[in-house]
Amino acid sequence: MSDALQLPVACTDHGFFYLVNHGVDEELVHKVFELSSNFFSFPTEEKMKLAKKNHRGYTSLYAEKLDTTLSNKGDSKESFYVGPPADGLNQWPSEEHLPSWRSTMETYYQQVLSAGTRLLSLIALSLELDEDFFRKVGALNEPFASLRLLHYPGDLDSSSEGIYGASAHSDYGMITLLVTDGVQGLQICRDRSKQPPVWEDVPSMKGAFIVNIGDTMERWTNCLFRSTLHRVLPPIQERYSVAFFMNPSKDCMVECLESCCSEACPPRFPPIKFIDYLEERLRVTYGG
């Protein structure tokens, strides 16, 4: 985003944009991709030793179905979640097998969190709020942000034909900051109501984050900002990406901004504590 004046338009009209000059070290991004690929190359039994608990750790192929209206076996991706480093709940591969894995992921987490926090100040300004707004409402006390390494294997058997890497969904949090390895696959659908839906490619841009608005921001802004539907096509080639879901703190109340509602345009969503909202969304996505 070279011009801050473009930000409100990007958030209201598209819900997706590129972020450059974000301050996250390019070498570090490269290292995260290398270590992600090292981890996913381990045998499944090894990876399953770090199976997801407390929303941290490994999720295997087909474990998640982002579009719950589909009847197939699940999305063809595996992933690894890293949550806030301070709460001690993260799971880590051993230092012996993957030296500097933990420190690299923790450094990346902190750098992207800083970039995301600065971007949220710009977003607040673009809503004509105080630049400190998200801190003041408690979203940034201990943000419940989540780093997710993603791997879409390219060599799946024929029973997986037509299965999406990530089926159609919108993200749950405030904003997502995504980097990919450049292999095409991500698409957006600007108008959910249009039939048949129109899907457009989102190319990666070297050195830039692909940022998208999430559902929590859509709730805050009473749908002024768009949480755009997106998906990742069935893999024709192996693909890696790294998503950072910038979520507010667990206890933060997400409540329609005064400037985004009026008598003629009442709040579309009731106020909700972020953790209650997130738990419900995860329950639907993972079942159980």
Ligand SMILES: O=C(O)CCC(=O)C(=O)O
């Ligand atoms: O891998 C990608 O390009 C997008 C992943 C995604 O949308 C997600 O994990 O929410």
Ligand SMILES: [Fe+2]
């Ligand atoms: Fe997403």
